[in-house]
């Protein structure tokens with residue numbers, strides 16, 4: 094799905110060869126500051142490499158329209174993005190931005206079920222806790238229904254039990270809907286349990 098060849102970004106990343114497989118769960122692990130977030134941002138062109146090439150399904154992403162790429166490859170940032178308004182508004186915002194048709198409340202409640210957020214769609218999003226906001230942001234991204242999810246520490250502010258439940262649902266959704274999941278995680282346990290492939294980064298380089 095992705096192939097990186099001799100990619101360099103500032104003095105932050107230096108990657109000779111890296112494959113990320115389609116329809117698989119890939120976990121990215123490594124110390125804080127090792128370049129994990131930077132790698133995710135390179136994959137959907139939020140950043141562009143100074144050297145080297147990144148291919149998506151065989152095409153160099155340099156030659157792809159950024160908006161078109163970001164409809165297929167969606168990133169969930171480490172800090173949840175919450176808009177003022179209701180939970181419903183926040184879920185629908187992603188569809189509006191990506192110019193996709195809006196959906197019924199039944200579908201929205203299904204999404205809340207996947208992210209384990211048992212709240213009313215009318216509730217104000219500002220009032221949610223940090224972990225709940227993170228799950229709401231995740232729900233927004235699931236609704237956009239991209240081919241690839243790039244998730245930056247999606248469970249960092251969740252307790253272990255909730256984390257396990259959410260990641261499990263996410264993984265089963267990825268498999269049943271033939272999606273590709275690339276997830277940064279600080280949890281070795283999560284990586285060992287769910288990943289088909291684990292990429293470890295140390296000081297900007299892939300550890301083999």
Ligand SMILES: Nc1ncnc2c1ncn2[C@@H]1O[C@H](COP(=O)(O)OP(=O)(O)O)[C@@H](O)[C@H]1O
Pocket residue numbers: 103105123124125126127128129130131132
């Ligand atoms: N835009 C930037 N310009 C310069 N340095 C940056 C920039 N963004 C991040 N960094 C630095 O690059 C390194 C890797 O950052 P990051 O990819 O966020 O690491 P991680 O997600 O693994 O914690 C860190 O040392 C960070 O301070």
Ligand SMILES: [Mg+2]
Pocket residue numbers: 129130131171245
């Ligand atoms: Mg990071």
